[in-house]
Structure formats: structure tokens, C-alpha cells
Amino acid sequence: MLSLLLAITLAPAPAPADTPAxxxxxxxxxxxxxxxxxxxxxxxxxxxxxxxxxxxxxxxxxxxxxxxxxxxxxxxxxxxxxxxxxxxxxxxxxxxxxxxxxxxxxxxxxxxxxxxxxxxxxxxxxxxxxxxxxxxxxxxxxxxxxxYANRTALQMPVDGRVLVWDGHDFYSHHRRWNWTHPMLASHCFTSNASRYAYDFVVLGAADSTHAGDGSSHEQWYGYGQPVRAPAAGRVIAAMDGSADDGQFDLSRLCADELVAYGNAVVIDHGGGEMSVLAHLRQGSVAVRVGDAVAQGQVVAAVGSSGSSLFPHLHYQLVTGVQHGGEGLPSYFPGARVRRGAGWVPAPNGQVDSGDIVQGR
Known part of the structure; x- marks a missing residue:
């Protein structure tokens, strides 16, 4: 998602003197x-x-x-x-x-x-x-x-060895989303739907993220890899028309917060939990609004559309997908994380920034 670290900033004039300071x-x-x-x-x-x-x-x-x-x-x-x-x-x-x-x-x-x-x-x-x-x-x-315990049993939405390039720890850009900043406020942000988000990057040989200098999408091991439904549900949004160029139209954010995610699939799992799978490869989205999907079903491929620096999958669990929606913790009970020379179950299925994760 957007790599912005925003500060305390100016707003309207002071309130009357008899209000709390x-x-x-x-x-x-x-x-x-x-x-x-x-x-x-x-x-x-x-x-x-x-x-x-x-x-x-x-x-x-x-x-x-x-x-x-x-x-x-x-x-x-x-x-x-x-x-x-x-x-x-x-x-x-x-x-x-x-x-x-x-x-x-x-x-x-x-x-x-x-x-x-x-x-x-x-x-x-x-x-x-x-x-x-x-x-x-x-x-x-x-x-x-x-x-918070998930109502929905989730699995990792990408296969193989994955780096959580940026999760939602205290230093993550997902975590540090100051929606009171004038720029974000002017684009109608009132909450942090990415509060518990992840950027998943598929790893290749020697745990590298890409071959060569990484200047082309095809050099990234994750580019074009399958993106799977983390749980069963119904598709409530599916966008597939954005180029894999890391760009999006800021002027459309007030009307549709999903614009920043480029190509994306949103799955409603019920119980107030929705999965957002974002920055998908153009032309890869294999589902339509209204489709019922099964857990593990391939719905798209990893890309670099929308607000994306390089090919990766942005994933978050949310209460809603438009302005005012908030992020929710998401756990992956089957995930394993690297510790030493081996793999151990992720504690409570929780992963975060810097973890090397094996999901399937």
C-alpha cells in the first residue's frame, strides 16, 4: 500500500476558550x-x-x-x-x-x-x-x-516460501497511516483499513525476491504466481483493468477507496469479515462479482498494479472496503515460520513484518 509516514498537521482554527485545551x-x-x-x-x-x-x-x-x-x-x-x-x-x-x-x-x-x-x-x-x-x-x-479471534478460518493466499516484506508492526507503513493528514483527509480517509495488512513477496532461490536487478516485473519470482482465496465466500468486488505500473488516479479516491489497490478481488466471508487481495496482475482476475469461491481457489495472479512499488500481494482482512472500514487481525493457523534451520508453526497463526512464511 502507499508508503507514507505522516505527521501531526494543521487543521481548523482554535475552539472557544471555555472548551478543554x-x-x-x-x-x-x-x-x-x-x-x-x-x-x-x-x-x-x-x-x-x-x-x-x-x-x-x-x-x-x-x-x-x-x-x-x-x-x-x-x-x-x-x-x-x-x-x-x-x-x-x-x-x-x-x-x-x-x-x-x-x-x-x-x-x-x-x-x-x-x-x-x-x-x-x-x-x-x-x-x-x-x-x-x-x-x-x-x-x-x-x-x-x-x-480478537477470526470468525473465518483463513489460509495463506500465496504458495511457497513468502517474505512478509511489510506487515503491521509498530514501524510498518500500514500501521503508520495518519488519516488526519490534510492530504489523506482531502481524499476522504477517516480510518485505517490496512491496520493489520501484509505485503507478501514470493521468494526464489537463496531466498531472493528477484533475479538480476529486479527492474522488470518478470524478474520477480512472485510475478504471475497464483493468488488463492484465503477462505470461502462471495466476491463483492473484482477489478482487472489497471496496468502493472504502480500508478492510480488520486482524484477517484473519494468515490472509491479501492482505486489505490489497482486490480483487486474482495471476498465477503460473512460475520463482518472481508478479504482484500490487491495489486493483482492485469488480466489475471478469474472471478466476477457474485461468484461463490472455495477456500484455496485461484482467483488471480500476483502483480504490481495500483499503489505498488514492485510485484507483491497486498492482503488485509477488513470490516468494509470503502471509507470508514477498519482493519481486522488475521491469523493463518496452517502457516509455518522459519526459525533457525527449520520451520515451526506460526504462534496462533500470526505472522508479521520480516517473517519468512511457508503457507502451503
Whole structure:
């Protein structure tokens, strides 16, 4: 998907003085616990500066409680030290008056043994550019995450050895999708459907991604390889007319968010889960809207259409395919990951950035 790392940015004028100085909203509204080798929390804070001064984020702290109210873990990033953690994890920390921006939750991973019943966050801001030394502004947010198990039994949508070139870990471009940025907002984005996405790249000899210099699609081992339905369902979208040139029409995004994916197949599995298989090879889509597909059925081939840097399969499980749809965790119970000289089952079927995966 689009390789954009976006920052806290400008928005409308400040609100009246009698409103709270900072507004914080957790997005999405339902926070899921993704379980693999660890527990992962993938959500963001949408922040509104309602005051007259620029505000700098100087501390984010989380306290984790179990169901009995006992403190399990407390973590923070702050201003301490010559190279403070707040600078490392929150590089774009200045919020102008009237601005709306996004802070990516910096506490994305916890051991499996920690009970994540309630997480209480403190976000501390300090004024910059105002008169005198204003008192810090501390805002609280509470999160009650829910474990997520797929309603649909999924399998890997590509065969053979596969590199998860980019998944949805804390540093992934899928994860760092700041839809409050003016460019994305102007194209009608209000959510992150790629929150739990993967870019799957088929590997060849010596675990290489391509032969030669990779300048042509045909040099990539995955180009033209089968793309399979990860589960049974009904096709609700199928596009096949885009060239494998990494291009798409930005002006069409408000009308159809799927434009960015180029050639794509969307399968509705029922139960609120839909698979998006994207960047498919032009002319390879073998299904039509309304078709019923079986798990493992070949529906297309790997390509490089839409917002694609090179041949790969972009896969995500979502609640909806247009603006406002959100990503869902997706697990592949039959997947194995390379560990040492061998292969082991992927913990809970969860894979992510950097994993070498054997699906079938």
C-alpha cells in the first residue's frame, strides 16, 4: 500500500476558550488484542489542540490493570535524557493551535502473560510560543481491549516460501497511516483499513525476491504466481483493468477507496469479515462479482498494479472496503515460520513484518 509516514498537521482554527485545551480520541473505537508470540495493540490517538498556543507532546504513560484492578505494568516515554524516548518514538510532537493530529500508540506489545483488562493512558502536553510558563496539560484516555479471534478460518493466499516484506508492526507503513493528514483527509480517509495488512513477496532461490536487478516485473519470482482465496465466500468486488505500473488516479479516491489497490478481488466471508487481495496482475482476475469461491481457489495472479512499488500481494482482512472500514487481525493457523534451520508453526497463526512464511 502507499508508503507514507505522516505527521501531526494543521487543521481548523482554535475552539472557544471555555472548551478543554486538548481533546483526545482513541481510534478505532474498538481496540483488539492481536495474539501471536506476544500480545499486540494496534490503535492510535487522535488529538485536537483547542487552545491558542502550540502544544508539544512531552510524555505518554500507560498503566495496565487486570480484571481485579491490580497494576500489571506501567510504561512511559518522556523527555528525560540527552536523546529522550519521546523524541525517538514520537518524532513529530508539535501540535499547532487548532490542529488535529495523530499519535501512534507507542506501547504496542506486551508479554502473553500480562492481563490487558484496562489500560489507562496519560498524555502530557506543554505550551510552546505562549506568554510565560503555562502549566502542563494532562489528558487521560482509557482503553479496554478485546481479544480478537477470526470468525473465518483463513489460509495463506500465496504458495511457497513468502517474505512478509511489510506487515503491521509498530514501524510498518500500514500501521503508520495518519488519516488526519490534510492530504489523506482531502481524499476522504477517516480510518485505517490496512491496520493489520501484509505485503507478501514470493521468494526464489537463496531466498531472493528477484533475479538480476529486479527492474522488470518478470524478474520477480512472485510475478504471475497464483493468488488463492484465503477462505470461502462471495466476491463483492473484482477489478482487472489497471496496468502493472504502480500508478492510480488520486482524484477517484473519494468515490472509491479501492482505486489505490489497482486490480483487486474482495471476498465477503460473512460475520463482518472481508478479504482484500490487491495489486493483482492485469488480466489475471478469474472471478466476477457474485461468484461463490472455495477456500484455496485461484482467483488471480500476483502483480504490481495500483499503489505498488514492485510485484507483491497486498492482503488485509477488513470490516468494509470503502471509507470508514477498519482493519481486522488475521491469523493463518496452517502457516509455518522459519526459525533457525527449520520451520515451526506460526504462534496462533500470526505472522508479521520480516517473517519468512511457508503457507502451503
Amino acid at each position: 486538548v481533546g483526545v480520541t482513541v481510534a478505532p473505537g474498538r481496540v483488539f488484542i492481536e495474539k501471536g508470540a506476544s500480545q499486540y495493540l494496534n490503535f492510535d490517538f487522535v488529538v485536537q489542540n483547542r487552545g491558542a498556543d502550540s502544544l508539544e507532546v512531552v510524555r505518554v504513560e500507560v498503566s495496565v490493570y487486570d480484571r481485579a484492578g491490580g497494576l500489571q505494568v506501567r510504561k512511559l516515554v518522556n523527555q528525560n535524557g540527552p536523546s529522550p524516548s519521546a523524541l525517538t518514538l514520537l518524532p513529530d510532537r508539535l501540535l499547532a493551535p487548532g490542529a488535529t493530529g495523530m499519535i501512534f500508540n507507542p506501547f504496542a506489545e506486551f508479554p502473553r502473560e500480562v492481563e490487558l483488562a484496562t489500560l489507562r493512558y496519560e498524555l502530557e502536553f506543554r505550551a510552546r510560543g505562549g506568554e510565560g510558563q503555562a502549566a502542563p496539560v494532562v489528558v487521560h484516555a482509557t482503553v479496554a481491549p478485546e481479544p
